[in-house]
Amino acid sequence: MRQKIEEIKNEFIKKIKTESAEELRELEKYFLGRKGKVALLFKELKNVPKEERKSFGESINALKEFIEKNIKEKISEIEREERMRKLASEKLDVTVPGLKLRSGALHILTQTMLEVEKIFLSMGFDVMTGPEIEEEYYNFEALNIPEYHPARDMQDTFYLLNKYLLRTQTSPIQIRTMEKYKPPIRVIAVGRCYRKDPPDAHHFPIFHQVEGLVVDKNVSFKELKGTLSEFVRRMFGEGVEVRFNPSYFPFVEPGAETSINFGGWLEMGGSGMVHPNVLNNVGIDPEEYQGFAFGWGIERIAMVKYNIPDIRFFYKNDLRFLDQFR
Ligand code: PHE
Helix, strand or coil, X not given: CHHHHHHHHHHHHHHCCCCCHHHHHHHHHHHHCCCCHHXXXXXXXXXXXXXXXXXXXXXXXXXXXHHHHHXXXXXXXXXXXXXXXXXXXXXXXXCCCCCCCCCCCCCHHHHHXXXXXXXXXXXXXXXXXXXXXXXXXXXXXXXXXXXXXXXXXXXXXXXXXXXXXXCCCCCXXXXXXXXXXXXXXXXXXXXXXXXXXXXXXXXXXXXXXXXEEEEECXXXXXXXXXXXXXXXXXXXXXXXXXEEEEECCCCEEEEEEEEEECCCXXXXXXXXXXXXXXXXXXXXXXXCCEEXXXXXXXXXXXXXXXXXXXXXXXXXXXXXXXXXXX
């Protein structure tokens, strides 16, 4: 019996050399489990002569305590090492260079719109806004484009319920302005427009316009020419010419297409004298007041000024393009 106790102790001492917590749990079971080595020894006690039982019992108990104590110490030692390793690996090196955060910047179209506004503000214009979800009346009827007018075909759009639509032009803001304010009026409006145009290098279903409207006594075409020429001078620099070609827009008469000469003639948008029907629609007497209006494409302006060959670049969100205008 004494020999068996010694053997188990020696076996334990050999096996405890492991470094794995998992193996230690196995060892615990193997030696101290319900059917483990120590339990078997206790069972064998009944085969020992009665007078020796007490002494052997004490020896087995001592062995049991020895094993328990060693396993416990070893487990906490392994756990401590594990903790130290973790701490060492998580050490913070405050001298490593930081990550640079990219700061945002205004989109080139936003920059262009702000610049356009700034120029007209300095020329005495106020800046108006209007809804992108517009009533059919403001987008078409009030602008002298009745329901079956062929001019609607060129401005097909996204129709919503109850005679609402996505505006095809900023011209409805002319009507909203004249309904609200009495002449003299001298405003621009910059904003997003929508048309059912398949995308190509010069068309996109979303685009932006700058609308201008001046209504006063004795306003003439001459003033329209002077205003746009001055805007072009400030936007594109000295020596850029503006050309007016006769053209038709139902809400102006006479009307003109406007182009600028910036290494070739490029069409910027429409313009003209506000049609008497439009003035009548908002209760302004055309005998007493005249007006001029224009609507130019913001994308066009930016494409010419920054030499951008394709309108789709504005809407791709490709940083290689956008970063050039930071
Ligand atoms: N709204 C017209 C368009 O989008 C442009 C325009 C504006 C023409 C004002 C004349 C006067 O085509």
